[in-house]
Amino acid sequence: MAEDASGTDGLQVTVEFTGGLEMLFSNRRKHQITLPVRDENDAAANIAYLVRYLCQNVMRDHRKELFVLDDTVRPGILVLINDGDWELEGGEEYEIQPNDNILFVSTLHGG
Amino acid sequence: MASNNPLDSTIEALRSQISACEAQLQALKLQLAEAEARANSTGPSLLSTQYDQDMTNGVPNAWQTDSLSVLGQTNNESNPPSQALDQSPQKWPLTNDEYKRYGRQLIMPEIGLRGQLRLRAASILIIGVGGLGCPAAAYLAGAGVGKIGLVDGDIVEVSNLHRQILHSTATLGMLKVDSAVSYLKALNPGVEYVAYRERLTPESAIETFQSYDLVLDCTDTPASRYLISDACVLLGKPLVSASALRTEGQLMVLNQPARPPGDASGGPCYRCVFPKPPPAASVVSCGEGGILGPVVGVMGVLQALEAIKLVAGRTGTESVEPNGGQESQTNPDPPSLLLFSAYGSPQFRSIRLRSRKPKCAACSTHATVTPEALASGSLDYVQFCGFIGPVDALLPSERLTAYELAADLANTDMHEATARRVGTARPVIVDVREKVQFDLCSLQGSTNVPFSEISTGGESEEWLAKLRSVSPEQPILVVCRLGNDSQVAVKKMKEAGLHGDGKRWVGDLRGGLRAWRENVDPEFPDY
Ligand SMILES: [Zn+2]
Numbered sequence: 001m002a003e004d005a006s007g008t009d010g011l012q013v014t015v016e017f018t019g020g021l022e023m024l025f026s027n028r029r030k031h032q033i034t035l036p037v038r039d040e041n042d043a044a045a046n047i048a049y050l051v052r053y054l055c056q057n058v059m060r061d062h063r064k065e066l067f068v069l070d071d072t073v074r075p076g077i078l079v080l081i082n083d084g085d086w087e088l089e090g091g092e093e094y095e096i097q098p099n100d101n102i103l104f105v106s107t108l109h110g111g
Numbered sequence: 112m113a114s115n116n117p118l119d120s121t122i123e124a125l126r127s128q129i130s131a132c133e134a135q136l137q138a139l140k141l142q143l144a145e146a147e148a149r150a151n152s153t154g155p156s157l158l159s160t161q162y163d164q165d166m167t168n169g170v171p172n173a174w175q176t177d178s179l180s181v182l183g184q185t186n187n188e189s190n191p192p193s194q195a196l197d198q199s200p201q202k203w204p205l206t207n208d209e210y211k212r213y214g215r216q217l218i219m220p221e222i223g224l225r226g227q228l229r230l231r232a233a234s235i236l237i238i239g240v241g242g243l244g245c246p247a248a249a250y251l252a253g254a255g256v257g258k259i260g261l262v263d264g265d266i267v268e269v270s271n272l273h274r275q276i277l278h279s280t281a282t283l284g285m286l287k288v289d290s291a292v293s294y295l296k297a298l299n300p301g302v303e304y305v306a307y308r309e310r311l312t313p314e315s316a317i318e319t320f321q322s323y324d325l326v327l328d329c330t331d332t333p334a335s336r337y338l339i340s341d342a343c344v345l346l347g348k349p350l351v352s353a354s355a356l357r358t359e360g361q362l363m364v365l366n367q368p369a370r371p372p373g374d375a376s377g378g379p380c381y382r383c384v385f386p387k388p389p390p391a392a393s394v395v396s397c398g399e400g401g402i403l404g405p406v407v408g409v410m411g412v413l414q415a416l417e418a419i420k421l422v423a424g425r426t427g428t429e430s431v432e433p434n435g436g437q438e439s440q441t442n443p444d445p446p447s448l449l450l451f452s453a454y455g456s457p458q459f460r461s462i463r464l465r466s467r468k469p470k471c472a473a474c475s476t477h478a479t480v481t482p483e484a485l486a487s488g489s490l491d492y493v494q495f496c497g498f499i500g501p502v503d504a505l506l507p508s509e510r511l512t513a514y515e516l517a518a519d520l521a522n523t524d525m526h527e528a529t530a531r532r533v534g535t536a537r538p539v540i541v542d543v544r545e546k547v548q549f550d551l552c553s554l555q556g557s558t559n560v561p562f563s564e565i566s567t568g569g570e571s572e573e574w575l576a577k578l579r580s581v582s583p584e585q586p587i588l589v590v591c592r593l594g595n596d597s598q599v600a601v602k603k604m605k606e607a608g609l610h611g612d613g614k615r616w617v618g619d620l621r622g623g624l625r626a627w628r629e630n631v632d633p634e635f636p637d638y
Contacts, residue, residue: 018359018452020395023563029455061567066393076333076389078448080462085448087465103462105450107385110356110397111243111331111407 010034011045011098015054019106021077024061031058035096047079048072048092050102067104078105128281204228209301213255226423227255233422234258236323238311238339240287241265242274242397242407243353243414244329249277250415252295256422258303259295260323263287264310274404311335313485313492316342325421327414328352331396333388334492340365340381341480341490344372344473351417352381353410356400360410360451363464364417366474368443373476375467379446382480383468391497406453413449502595504602508532509618511588513630516620533616538586541578543600544624552636554590554627562596565603575607586616594623 015031022029039049051073055064068074072092079086080103081094096102203210204224209231216222222230235256237244240263251259267278267290275287282290288306295304307319311330320326320342328339328350336352343350349367353360363384370377397407446464473480484490511519515529519538540557542549549559560574578587587609591597597619604610610617620627628635 018450018455019361020356020400026567061563063566065390069390074390074393075387076385076393078384078462083460084463085465087468088463105361105448105462106393107389108354108356108359108361109331109333109336109394110400110402111239111241111329111354 010036011096011100013050013096013099014101015050015058016101016103018103019077019108021067021104021106024059024063024067025054026060033058044095046092046096047081047086047094047102050096051092073104076107078107079103080105132281205231209255212299212301216254221420222423229423230255230419231257233325234260234323235325235327235418235422236260236262236320237327237329238262238335239329239331240275240277240291241271241329241331242355242402242404243411244327245275245277245291246408246411247327247329247415247418248291248295249298250412251418252299252302252304254415254419255299256302256418258305258323260305260307260319261288261291262307262309262311262319263291264308270398274402274407276408311338312488313338313490314488317346317482317486320346320348323348325418326350327418329411329414333394333496336381337388337495338490338492341473341485343369344380344478345480345482345485347371349378349421350381351414351421353414355402355407355410355451356395356397358403358406358453359455360406360413362410362413362417362449362451364421364444364446367421367446372474372478375469377467377474378443379465379467380471380474382473383466383471384448384464386468386472388496391499394496403453406451409451413451502598504598505619509601510621511618512621513626516588516627517631533586533618534584536582536584536586538588538616539581541587541589541600543589543591543596548592548638551638554624557590560600562591562600565600575609578604578609583611583615586618588618588620590620590627591623593625594619594621597623 011034013033013035015033016029017025017031018029025031033053035045035050035053037045039045039052043049045053048071051068052071055068059067065074067077073079079091081089082101083103086092086094205213205227209227210217213222213227217224217227233256235251235258237248237251237259240248240261244261244263248259248261263286265287267275267282267285267287269280269283271278271287272280277291277294278285278287279290279294282293286306286308288308292304292306295302309315311319316338326339326343326348328336330336330339331354336354340350340352342348343366347366347369349369350365351362352365353362355361363381365378365384366380367378368376446466448462448464450460450462452458452460467474469475470477472478480490511529511533519529540554542553542557542559543562543565544559545561545563546559549561553559558577560577564572564574581587587604589597589600589604591600601617601619604617609615622629624635625637628637
């Protein structure tokens with residue numbers, strides 16, 4: 001809620017889930033999150049940390065394997081940083097900036 | 112008015128089939144009348160069309176003819192107009208029917224004569240004639256694509272009809288490709304349709320794709336998506352890929368431009384975007400998750416649109432040449448993923464995608480997917496994507512058959528043989544389908560605890576409290592749609608201690624409500 005999104009309290013980020021992933025996150029597509037600025041090892045918060053943080057603090061569903069596998073998002077999930085493929089931004093290593101929009105999309109197969 | 116008599120529904124179905132046939136017959140009669148009228152007036156109407164372009168004496172000849180005929184004179188007897196026509200039968204690049212039929216798109220600069228001729232020379236392969244393939248095929252046939260191939264081995268089922276718009280009540284039980292071709296022929300007889308009446312296989316993919324310029328992936332499994340993408344990369348065909356589930360859809364134009372494997376300037380393929388297949392447990396089908404007709408319809412229509420853009424070409428972009436080559440001009444659109452969410456705001460979102468992956472298994476210099484591997488069948492796509500068999504998590508003693516349950520419910524107490532195992536008290540029946548499904552139909556006296564709540568909940572959850580309030584002598588029988596989730600739910604309940612260290616029987620209905628319908632109550636709804 002703070003005006004200064006980069007304040008010492010944490011990083012304000014918008015996290016969104018689509019493609020069915022929202023069902024693992026209380027059936028909510030959009031989450032406003034205050035992420036600690038630095039991770040467990042005092043490194044700048046990156047996408048890998050965000051994924052861990054979401055698992056521990058936001059995801060209430062027990063089926064973690066539907067979101068993460070081998071400590072990263074499972075195959076079939078695209079991570080999009082401000083409407084761009086995370087591969088264009090450095091993947092897991094991308095350091096999260098204030099007010100970033102991070103979208104997790106599960107690929108669909110129906111037709 | 113409402114009646115459960117099965118005869119009534121048969122009568123209703125027959126009535127609607129008859130009225131559908133009558134409507135079709137009526138349409139045919141109209142077409143015949145129009146064709147006959149045109150046949151009778153062909154000479155004069157053709158003449159006037161041609162004359163509008165021909166102004167030998169400063170005014171259109173048609174006007175001259177009209178005014179001269181009013182004056183009772185002839186213009187030039189030695190050179191009657193009909194003879195001039197006969198000398199140049201191919202005066203216009205399109206037939207008059209084509210000018211009329213495609214007129215509304217012909218007058219747009221995005222299409223024009225050049226675009227229409229490209230469409231007519233193009234061949235497009237549509238794989239899957241379901242919710243995506245039906246609308247895609249209809250628009251491409253309507254637009255005048257020269258040749259359309261359709262691949263599908265499935266037959267038309269009644270649960271397809273809310274979204275698969277080429278099929279109808281009258282074509283139930285027909286092969287989808289045959290049903291589709293009969294619809295498309297009525298829509299536009301000027302297109303060549305090729306029906307492939309079986310599922311695409313790695314062995315048949317290369318040969319099938321070879322004679323097409325462009326491929327549309329309208330299938331519904333990860334295995335087919337990898338196979339189609341691989342074949343497109345190997346043959347240099349651009350691919351328009353879409354998918355849909357529930358209220359959402361996704362669209363990508365892949366391998367565009369379709370450069371050879373190893374050429375980094377080509378567009379990314381499906382493997383570049385999804386190098387590894389998703390775990391089978393995370394894949395949800397339309398049958399399981401549901402699908403809203405217009406959602407998948409929107410995605411199929413968008414596929415047709417992208418195909419038309421690629422084939423007809425736009426000024427300053429790279430387009431697919433009917434001969435397989437590419438016309439290289441300025442940069443094509445950068446790769447993107449379009450997300451559609453019917454209930455989202457905004458509904459559409461376009462995402463910038465990566466380019467080709469330097470280590471892609473299909474389109475890079477490190478490619479391991481080769482034409483030989485594909486043709487020999489050594490690439491097992493089903494194995495690659497994995498599959499989940501039926502869940503088998505419980506012991507036989509933890510399961511009741513539909514027969515056993517029926518016998519028990521018929522009495523006030525449990526049936527003797529079952530009672531020895533389960534206990535004599537009447538069981539509480541816990542239905543773990545989601546609430547929306549439970550509201551559709553349920554066993555009498557059953558109570559609903561949605562599976563999603565069981566997967567989410569901790570010790571303090573409501574569902575546990577609800578079940579803990581059940582008398583400890585009462586067995587707990589868990590039911591679901593097919594008998595898979597119910598087993599997982601039983602495990603969870605035992606983990607939470609609901610079986611009272613073995614004092615209470617907790618088990619499931621083997622085969623779920625489907626088995627109940629098949630073995631006990633045929634009237635139980637099948638959705
Ligand atoms: Zn690739």
